[in-house]
Structure formats: C-alpha cells, structure tokens
Amino acid sequence: MEKGNSAPQRLRQKINAILSGDDNLANTETRISGWIRTARMQKTFTFAEVNDGSCLANLQVIIDQSFPDYEKITEQLSTGASLTVDGLIVKSPGQNQKFELQAGAITIHGTCPSDYPLQKKRHSFEFLRTIAHLRPRTNTQGAVARVRSRLAFATHSFFQERGFNYLQSPIITASDCEGAGQMFKVTSLDLENLPKQDGAIDHSQDFFHKPTFLTVSGQLNAEAYACALSDVYTFGPTFRAENSHTMRHVAEFWMVEPELAFAELPDIAACAQDYIQHLVKDILENCKSDMAFFDNFIEKGLITRLEKVASCDFARLTYTEAIELLEKSGKKFEYKPEWGIDLQTEHERYLAEEHCKSPLFIVDYPKEIKAFYMRDNDDGKTVAAMDLIVPHIGEIIGGAQREERLPILEKKLADHNLPKEAYEWYLDLRRFGTVPHGGFGLGFERMVRFITGVENIRDVSAFPRVPGHCEF
Ligand code: 4AD
Ligand code: MG
Secondary structure: OOOOOOOHHHOOOOOHHHOOOOOOHOOOOOEEEEEEEEEOOOOOOOEEEEEEEOOOOOEEEEOOOOOOOOHHHOOOOOOOOOOEEEEEEEEOOOOOEEEEEEEEEEEEEEOOOOOOOOOOOOOOOHHHHHHOOHHHOOOOHHOOOOOOOHHHHHHHHHHHHHEEHHHHHOOOOOOOOOOOOOOEEEEEOOOOOOEEEOOOOOOHHHOOOOEEOOOOOOHHHHHHHHHOOEEEEEEEEOOOOOOOOOOOOOOOEEEEEEEEOOOOOOHHHHHHHHHHHHHHHHHHHHOHHHHHHHHHHHOOOHHHHHHHHHOOOOOEEEHHHHHHHHOOOOOOOOOOOOOOOOOHHHHHHHHHHHHHHOOOOEEEEEEOOOOOOEEEEOOOOEEEEEEEEOOOOOOEEEEEEEEOOHHHHHHHHOOOOOOHHHHHHHHHHHHOOOOEHHHHEEHHHHHHHHHOOOOOOOOHHOOOOOOOOOOO
16 A cells, blocks of 8 residues: 655645636646546556545546556555545646646555445436435535535525524424424333323323424524514424325425514515525526536526526415416316315426416415414415425425414414413513514425425435435
C-alpha cells in the first residue's frame, strides 16, 4: 500500500470546487479523497473515476505506469474502493470535464471486493431500497440527498429572511392535532406485563402518567408561539401510523409548519405560494447539474415544468367550485364526486393537471371532513381550510385559518368528540388576547418528489419507514 505524504487531510479539496474552478487551477497541486466509481486500465496508464459526493460529476484521476508500485496500486482500484490522491490538476483533453488529476501519490483507505452490490450498471430503485445504506453512493440518490439538503437550507433562509422564528416543537405529545387517531404510542410500560385498572391499562403508572404519542404535527405548539412572536415555523419529523402503501405516504416524514399571527386565509395562501416559488427558484439556481440530471434521466421536461411554477400565479377554487367542475368534467372517477366527500387523489390530479394546469389552492372545505381547529365560515357549512394541490403529486400542503373565537372552538371540540381537558392550554390562547391566525404544513418529502421528479416517496426519504419496514 502506497502511503500519501504526511499533509493533513484538510488540504483536501472537494471535487466540485475543482471542476467548477477557473483556469488558474491548471497546473496546481491538490489532494482529493473519494470512492472509485470505475477504473479502466489502458496500455500505459490507468483512469480512475473518483466521486466524493460533493457533486454529480466524477474527477478523472490518471495514474501513469511510471508510478511507483504501479501494478500493486492499480489492482486495488476497484469500484467502491476509497482513496486519497495527491496530484497535479491538468486541463482535460476530454469533452466531459474541465480538469483531470495526474496522480503523484495514492493512499488506499479501503479496498472493495467484487461482491460490492453497486457495480457499474443501472440498478432498479426497488433493488436500491434494499441497500439503503449504500444507495447514497449512486448518482440518483446522491443528487436527491444534495437537493434535499439545499431545500432545507432554502426553507430556513426563506422564513428567517422574513422575520419568522424557528420553533423546535416537541416530538412526544399527549394531543392528537389532526384528530385522525393515527398516532404511534409512546410508553415505558412493560408490554409483557401491563398494569391494569378496571380492565384498562393504568396509564398513571406510565412515564408521563398518561397516554402519550409521537406527534402528527407541531401546529398546536406553533400556534402558542405565533400568539407571542407573531410569525414562527417548525421544521421537524412527524409520524403517522396510517396503513398506506402508496407512493405518497411514509410513516415518518418531515413537515415545515409556518404559523402567522394577525393573518387570514389569503395571507396564508400568499405565504405558501411565495415559499414554494422561493424553493423552486433556489434549487434551479443552486443545484444546476443535479437538476439537469433529473431532467435527463428521471422526468423529461422537469426544468421547464418548474420554471413555470416559479413564475405563474397559483390557481384558486373553493371546494364547492371544485366539486361542480368534477361533476361537469364528464370523467369517470373511481370515487364519485359529490359535495361532502373528501377529495381523492384522482380528483385533485384532474383539477391541477387537466383543468388548471398549475398548482391549485382548494379552500373552504365542508367542516365535517376537516380538523377541529379550522375556522368556521359564515355559511355554517364550511371551514377556512386550504390545501395546495400540485400537478404530479396531489396534495403537498394542508393548512387553515384557525378558529380564534373561544365559544365556537369549545363547541367544535365537542362536535369532534375531543376531551376539553386535554385542550385547556390551547383554549387559553383564545381566552387571553386571541388573534386571527393560521398556517400550513408542507410535506417535505412530497416537495422533494415535486422538485426532482422522483416518483416514489421511498426514494426521496433516506431510510423510509413504511408499514412492515423499519430497516437500517
Ligand atoms: O394535511 P396535513 O395532515 O396537515 C397538518 O398536519 C396540519 N396540522 C398542518 C398545519 O396546518 N400546520 O399534513 C400536511 C402535509 C400534507 O399536505 C402532506 O404534504 C404531508 O403533510 N403528509 C405526508 N407526507 C408523507 N407521508 C404521509 N403519511 C403524510 N401525511 C401528510
Ligand atoms: Mg391534509
């Protein structure tokens, strides 16, 4: 094994810095580290394509046969091996890259035997899910990870630049925000030996002295902080124990939840449109080569589709208008559209993709199908709810103006069969200086799908948790 010189690791340059560097980089010395994607032995030299995850592109390393221990080194350069190379950056004669590296010294950190599952060929996404610990080394998953990371950065910058405070809301909770009963239980009781009282589990002996769960949403806590700091957002993991086997659902996902005080539904919708457009523009500007890759290999026309989203005004329909349009559409839907039903994905997709051909806010849903906290409209039938539907994905955002009037909120809790005692603190926000307010939740994985064109949510979540699967 050839040892590199003793220069410290931090002299290392990332490959994206080299490949995007200017002409002055030519004929300078550098150090890079990474993993071999492929190595090709020629008559008098060997090419190794090295990737360090800093960008989609590999850096081509050239090892001349005059290299000390040439045979011994090159036989270790198999796909997947990790190495550090010191060498000279030279202009590449090839079309595909600006620079290549002439190796001066090589340190192999780890060799990689031929049973490495990521040999140079196309692997199906299904297969890659079974090796989720290795798949970030593939082009698609590397690009998804970089875009996802940038989306998180752009989320923080969007809200921070507009004076929102970032709230870290709790993960363990005693209240079911959505009232849908899809919560994972959290307990420290011995499941083999549950304490019982009158036939029921005695939660007074549990860690929190009551039943607790993983949160489905940070909204209720965000409301408390919005009713003090005016504008806040959460960005954290949320959990839903719904037995859905679809391309849109995972049991653990990240949600971005802004909450705005002194705001009504149109203000909340305007914030949602600005936020989505900010994300799209930021990614098109800052993730160019990853986006070109998705446009080429995942969804043809992706960049044009997103450019339209970045500049168009989002459409808006009331739920009642949406139902009328669906009824008049002449389309055969699996679920018949009629006033009062929850809109199905097939309905949402028709409206966004065929009718509006743009992202679409649907507002003012029947109160029976929406959560207790949504503000009653004057018609007595609907609430100030707001879903954002986008082509290809369906629902990406769910939000609402919140019911800020104490007596109405108390009645709504009762109508939803929710125990008032558990929500006393939430009612306090209406008792003490109540304000019109509202917000929304963006499903972060659904946003990654929308931006990358990757169809299945299991391929944009690093280690997806879905019914029956919690590996890695
Ligand atoms: O519509 P939802 O249930 O709304 C709320 O939780 C509100 N409390 C948000 C708020 O107003 N602060 O969920 C919001 C979004 C959905 O639009 C969807 O994008 C995503 O969260 N989502 C899921 N994403 C992946 N897998 C699941 N199982 C999801 N369930 C919801
Ligand atoms: Mg929803």
